[in-house]
Amino acid sequence: MKILVVDDERDIQMLFEQRFRKEIRQGDMSFAFAFSGEEALQYLDAHPQEAVLILSDINMPGMSGLELLGEIKEHHYVPPPIVMMITAYSDDDNYNKAFSLGADDFLTKPLDFNLLKEKLKQIGHV
């Protein structure tokens, strides 16, 4: 399962690689990283049909996570990727907006990796 993580904090890459160490080693999951919304779109255009799941931060300079979500849903990638939004502010505004734009899930920072793992496993099984 290919997962694209979008966040402007570069250390997120190291964190994910350690957290999913086993899964990566066993080949269950592979990760790609983009550090802005624009970079994420570039990646999706360059690697169509690869990413099954996109994990995106909302609060990023330039193109925000919500804008990215809108772009992805409008682009009609095939197959349509699952998009999970992550934000430090779990306010209703962001939450509602994310779902109205077609987000599949909504997570808050700091990330609960055990919960995330559970969700990823469920998606992987489906």
Add this chain to the structure above:
Amino acid sequence: MRLDATIAMIICSYLMRRAKLGQIDQKWLSFFQIRFYVAIGIIAVGFLAESYANTIIQLAGLALLVHIAWTLYKDDTFKAMRWIVWAIIPYVVASAVALVIRFVTPKFYENWGDYIESAVFCTIGWGFFMWLYSRKERKALEEEREKLRRKEEEVRTSEIMQRQLEIQVSQRTEALQQQKEELEKTLDELKSTQAQLIQSEKMASLGELTAGIAHEIQNPLNFVTNFSDVSAELIDEMIVELDNNNPEEAKLIAVDLKSNLDKILHHGKRADGIVKGMLQHSRNSSGQKEPTDVNQLADEYLRLAYHGLRAKDKTFNASMHTDFQNDLPLITVVPQDIGRVLLNLITNAFHAVSEKKKKEQEAGRAFEPAVSVGTKKRRNDLIISITDNGNGVPADLVDKIFQPFFTTKPTGQGTGLGLSLSYDIVKAHGGELTIANEPGIGASFVIRLPYQPS
């Protein structure tokens, strides 16, 4: 002849009038009244008596005249009337001589009597002339006195005026002093108001930051939490690997663990730096200059401003670009103060681009808001530029933007002090704050700071 007594009577009546007019002391009035009646008495007796008594009557008249003359001569009260003495002495002497001649040699008198009589009349003429002359003198004296009196009057009037003037001057001085004190008080009040304004401006800009600060602290704290969490997990895995006799794998995990600890330290310091920066910002500037890394300062405030605005307005977004010269030498400045300038200019830039974005969206046009901060060393100066692609400053307002209290924001939203304070701070560092502006295209604020202020 009753001439002597008549003259005495005239003189007495003259002196009585003087006494009545107050030119001589009142006590002399009765004195001359008595002499006046004595003179009348002598004249009356002269009419009644036989001719043989003429000599005695004449003697009495002369005696009265001499007595009056003596009185006038003796007493200083009559200084102004001394002329009377000089007027009658010739007559008295002449009459006395005539009397003696008639008495001693009646024959000689009969022959020369006309001449002697004429001489006596001449002395009367002399007396009359003296009277005329004294009158003229007196008039001149009177005029002189009048002049003196007027002068005295003038002096008195001018003294009164002077006193009035002095009173007025002292009143004015008092009023001025009072005004001066009031003005000084007002000035003191203004100074303290200014200090309060500067502080409240600082607090207002801090308010803009709070959400950004929260976000900027939250992020590193998240990493601290996540990295310590994952490290605990890695240790479990390491134990498993060691149990399975897999030292190579365990070593790899140890390397990861070490870098995780580095990350925890790094993010802990990052949060620490932000809190310190915030405290520095809210504190009254100590004015202490210290070698400062402007790149770090600019980066910090760029992020704080961005996240601060972002937290306040969810729709706000802009891309941030930094163009820092990496080998920039440290510059000796008051970091809080320069930080405030940067914060102000960056916040303004973000406001400008988000304003433009709203307008462009309403017009249905696409717009990519962007703010960039650049640093570079140019000769002996450090140049910091904050550039945005907003609408710029309208040409007619460019001259006003550094003036205190000038703001285009609605009342209550901007203090109007941001740019003016920034300008003052840069000036105080011996530098310059300028604007390169293209209305409709964007604005670029340029801070020039000398490395060694003169």
